Amino acid sequence: MTEQQDIQLTFEEIVCACDNNIDWVVSVIEEEIISVHGKPQQASYSGFQLSRIRRAHRISRDFEASVPATALILQLLDELETLRKGG
Structure with missing residues (x-):
């Protein structure tokens, strides 16, 4: 079995995926x-980080949530997903 390669992105590509908002991306990392x-x-x-930051961006935009509120929402969604998986 071969190991699957994940994509690798630059900071600029991550920022581009978030409407070119550098300050928001840095806040998400902080x-x-x-x-x-x-x-x-x-x-x-990584691709996982891109997926996570895009999800955070949608939550932030759709609910007009601050970065700390977005982090809390994601944490709760992660916990819910874990509970649904039975673990």
Whole structure:
């Protein structure tokens, strides 16, 4: 079985996926919605991180939620998903 390769994105590509809002992306990282190693502008981002930040962006936009509120909503959704899986 071969190991599946994940995509790798730059900070600029992540920002582009979030309506070019650099400050919002940095706030999401500071709030630990996604974690990065090193400085955000120099980090490499995975497909999972892109998916998570896009989900956070939709929540933030649709509910006009602040970044801390978005982080809490995502945490609750994660816990709900874990409970539904039986674990």
